[in-house]
Amino acid sequence: MLISLTIIAIVIVACVLCNKLTNKIGVPMLLAFILLGVIFGSDGIFKIPFDDFEFVEQVCTVALIFIMFYGGFGTNWKEAKPVAPKALLLSSVGVIATSFLVGIFCYYILHFEWLESLLIGAVLGSTDAASVFSVLRSKQLNLRYKTASLLELESGSNDPWAYMMTVIILSIMRGENSTPLQIAGTVLWQVLVAAAAGAAIAGISVWAIRHIEFETSGFGTIFVVAIALMAYTFPALLGGNGYLSTYIVGIVLGNCTLPGKKEMVHFFDGATGLMQMLVFFLMGLLSFPSQMAGILLPAIAIFLFLTFIARPVVVCPILTAFKSSKSQQAVVSLAGLRGAASIVFAIIVTVDDAYTKNDIFHIVFCVVLLSIGLQGTLLPILSKKLDMIDNSQDVMKTFNDYAQESSLQFVTLTLMEGHAWVGREIQELLMPPQMRIALIRRGDSQVIPKGSTILESADELILSAIEYQGIRPIGMKETYIDKKHRWNGRRLHELAFPHATVAIIKRGGQAFVPVGDTRILEGDMLLTIEDIPRKERGR
Template sequence: MLILLALVSIVIVTCVLCNKLSNRMGVPVLLAFILLGVAFGSDGIFKIHFDDFVLVERVCTIALIFIMFYGGFGTNWKEARVVAPKALMLSSLGVVITAFLVGVFCYHVLHFEWLESLLIGAVLSSTDAASVFSVLRSKQLNLKYGTASLLELESGSNDPWAYMLTVLILSVMRGESGTPVSIMTTVLQQVLVGLIVGMLIAWIGMWAIRHIDFETSGFDTIFVVAIALMAYTFPSLLGGNGYLSTYIVGLVLGNVTLPDKKRMVHFFDGATGLMQMLVFFLMGLLAFPSQMPSILLPAIAIFLFLTFIARPLAVCPLLSVFRSNLSQQSVVSWAGLRGAASIVFAIMVTVDDAYTKNDVFHIVFCVVLLSIGVQGSLLPLISRRLHMIDNSQDVMKTFNDYAEESSLQFVALTLEKGHEWIGRQIQSIILPPQMRIAYIRRGEEQVIPRGSTILEEEDILIMSAVEYQGSRPIAMKEVYVDKKHKWNNRQLNELELPHSRIVLIKRKGHSFAPTGESRIVEGDMLVLIGDEI
């Protein structure tokens, strides 16, 4: 037991160190976790014999619940709703098209059995939220046209469809369901039960979190963990799609106002990161590189077909309906990374009673390895080459942990020449209620303010105030000023803004509060506030 715990701690520490190293080297961190698992595995350096697929399938199912829940919980719906029709079309119809095309390729080109070909297509049909989120965050990919939100919403919501296809094909292979009517009935049951139960649990969970007084700190987060587990188990017991329900509950709870939501976001961010490490490490641990030569060529062929033919054929026609340009279609096609879900589904196939002639697990292993290594590494470069980077955007806004919640806010005030507070004691200055001077930056010195402290020219006053927490949210918007913008080269007092006000200007890495005489220039990012923006 002690040796096992020591080994687990060493693996986790190594994974965290790999995270830092991979970011510096430009290699997706999830690839490092797979390779670390291989190093510990039977054919690796440490030669730990481990082939308990049944245990891993159960562990990975739990891990995927957290990954699916946080896929919804961490998505900022305010940013994503604009691209929701595109994303949901890709996550449903796009998954079916991808699975079918890969199945046809495996059947006609690789000469696999028909049902087994479709099964491989279903397992590999969904893009991986963990992989996509990891690349977008670590590489700070600020993509045009809401593409980051599109990729997040698609990758977070398409796993339930891939799961449903995998379960259906496995049941047909076992001879349990084969008629079109029974298949359609199963699909409708999976979707409807998943949707209805998911929305019901989300509403109950939201009401409970807002009304229950959790006297012990952290119990509200534990309560949400229980809600996430219920979101999967309850609809699954009723014959519904548990992963669809889990994603819906996460999406709803992640986009409503909840007490101590900041702590919940950080908890699930860390927990999901640990689950991702676990899934990818276990995949590497289960892999036997000595068995790779027999499936390497088919796996490479499937990866190439999936990446360059199946994914584009599934993405481009669907996005063309929404008049997306070719650059966005190309980036979305390339960003179809395979990962945790495909791993879990491949393990599920391995432990299932349905007979498969080929080594589905190791085929999927190779495809995931190539997808993360090649597509994940080249995604930033391809985005730049297609001119899809827009530095006036911030990809972190598409995640719910972008805005840090705090009951205390700080502002900086510089006492420039002529300011009426210069030469006065702090105790003689009338400040607004609940506002205090926290400390003073005077050159290289930090001054703790007292009532008798005399303010000097060029002092920077760091002032604190209680954060606004009213029931009606303050509407804020950012406006990027390019060369052709109507506000370019105009002073603020020349603008007609009856229902809003420019409260901040971001210019060349610096931010300042403008006055009426401040002039707007090309490249400025304006922060507006008001009831009607």
Template sequence: MLRKTGVPGLLIFILLGMLFGSDGLFKITFDNYSFANQLCSIALIFIMFYGGAGTKWSTAKPIATKAILLSSIGTILTGGLVGLFCHYTLGFNWHEALLTGAVICSTDAASVFSILRSKKMNLKYNTAPLLEVESGSNDPFSYLLTIIVLTSITGGSYSISDMLLLLLSQVVIGIIGGVCFALIAKQILIRFDISDSILDTAFIVGIALIAYTVPYLLNGNGYLAVYIAGIILGNSQIPRKKAILNFLGGLTGLMQMFLFFLLGLLSFPSELPIVSVTAFSIALFLTFIARPLAIALLMTPFHSPLRQQLFIAWSGMRGAASIVFAIMAITGTNSLTNDIFHIVFFIVLFSILIQGTLLPVVAKKLDMIDDNENVLKTFNDYTQEMPVEFLQFTLHQGHAWEGKKISDIILPPECIMALIIRNHEKVLPKGDTILKKGDTLVLGGKEGGEISTVHLYEKEVTKDDPWLGGRIMDVVPDKNLIILIIRKNNVIIPNGNTILYENDWLYISDR
């Protein structure tokens, strides 16, 4: 249902958190913001890392200048405008006005692209990679603004030179840290054989944590470091990159579910009516004035079409990072007079419900859909589907192909010998290549497509099974065909004389 309406599924986890929370049905009391802040910071590390790793630089490079301007100056402008609005219109003191603008000025890439992917919204003017880079890279700047405002609140008098020094150290150390750890990780992955499904993913998780921790301890921007490290690794030729990206994508999804659930759990829905007028006013100003104005100021000099500017402005959804920075604001100072957490909670709900639901509609109304583009190609985990399937087997002694040239053997129709693995080395097959005993042959052929008439099921041979100990030709009914046997992690292609043993897993086709 959510997919049909266009509402991001993460909304469910906010509602679940509210259901389990203090004001919900299950009355679970959880208001430890310090502990929540630590958990959220860890979750955001992986969200930021995947945001960088999933960015395909070849498609992002043409729009990199605009995207970086939007994610840096655009984020600062948006936060500043919201701060001015909160101070002069809503009566916030300067510190809390700027803090509110800082925590809410970044956008949530995952929410936007979950809609773009599910709806396959292919956008004009390279808008998809522009949104991807801008949304993925503006969180560090929102974090930086939050740190600066919190430091000014808790540190008393804080000169402009001190703020500039903090800004410089955060950015420079963050960039250097991200580049260094990414290059180190790249060399380790290439030079050392850790292409194991557990080892390489565990290594990547460790790199993400280290890329954040070391710059953070050196007074740098850990989130910026993590994002840059992700970009470099995601666009490097490393072993099992697609599998690693798929793992990171799944992990990021879990982290986002956790963050939104935690937001709901920490919230008190009974407080929402109290902040509703204030939060709704900020949400309207942010959505219809602050972000569109920042977008217009930065993109008009590039002669960007008005409809593209309007769509980018509408795509500025708030999400996980705003949650983390709101919690950080609460734990960073005890002198707040406004309920910033519930204000942010309300704004995130508004953003997901209204902007998320209407995003496909806005794209169509602004004529931003381009059927000649493919939004999935802007991500590093995209691979062009090929209608090819591969079959691998080892040439045993006495096989009819042993000792023959490839040109002399008859392959199955519409098949090609794609690769030969001989003594652990790859051999490209040619017509005069002679096949030898022990060669592993890889055959390629056209994909058969979905075959609904074939029904497969699996069966384990137990100690009481009547098939136990018998030959397939003697014990298996004619209506069944065993096409595969898994025996102690070994794959066996059976024939009629194959004997079945206890704990064999049989894969059976029936009529």
């Protein structure tokens, strides 16, 4: 047990370090996670024997739930709405058409069996949100014509269609859903159940989050985690498409005003990143490079056909119908990266009872590796060559964790007897331009501040200011003043603070902002904010 936990910790640390390294050298980070898994795997340096596909299938299903949920939760619908029609066409009709083209290629050119050819097309049919997000964010691709929003909405919403095709083809291979009517009924049922369940769960969840007061900070986020899981399991138990329902719930919650939403975004951003690491690492861990000689050439052929023929053949007519430019069509065509969803679907195929003649898992492994490595590297280059970069735009606006307005922080200030502000009107006060008095608590009442409001002794002021967004490290330190402390009895202006300032003094049961003439007394607790000198940061 201890050895297993140690290995897990080492792997996570290695993945995080790989993330930092790949951003510096320009290699897509998800590629590093796959290669790291290969290094730890049976054919790698550490040779960890691991081939439990059933266990990995369960883990990856949960991981994909989080990825799908955050794909919706992080989508800024205001930015995505103008491109929604073509994005949703790409994610539905586009995925189905792409899958069939790949299936036809595998059948007629590679001479695979027909159903197995269609199965490979279905598994590789959807573009991967995690891979696309990774490239867009890490490379800061500020694309013209709202292309980033288009890619985000398409890649976030097309996985349910690929999953649905994969499940249906597997059922046909097992002897189920043998007639067109049964297939149509299955598709209709999956979509209707997912849509109804997603809408119901989203509506109930928004109401609950807004009306339940959670006693402990962070419980709201835990509540949303449970919602994400239920969004998948409830419709799945009824035979619906759990991933579609999860995405619907995510996009509704992500575009509603919710208490504690900022903390939720930060949590799911980190959790989804960890899930991406996990899925790609496990794929590398399950792979056997020594066994891939027989499927390497077919896999390369499928990748080339999918990337440079099937994807553009599907994308260009759809975008042409919306009068999109040729440059946008080229970028969207190349941006069809394959990744986490294809990995999970390939594992589902591997553990399913349906018989497959070819090693679909390793075929998908090679295609994903080539897709992330080649397409992920070429996408920024092509975007610049086609003049698709517009630095007046900000790709981060397409995500809900982007704040168009700076976040506000609130602090309290109690006016004690003798304070310089007591008896003065608010409009007379000299305050920083970005600081405001948001509210005044006066006894048991609350006063909305106006310019003519006169401040009184014992008023508790709620001050608002823009949150610090800098990257330079700032330290906070509490200093207790006892009888022998060298600051005891001295005034602030008599002390030298070269890289610090005393922000707050806690005295008795109150806290106040000191001025230069404030005398430090025994029993005071000083909150000091320190700007760490650059030469000391690496120590």
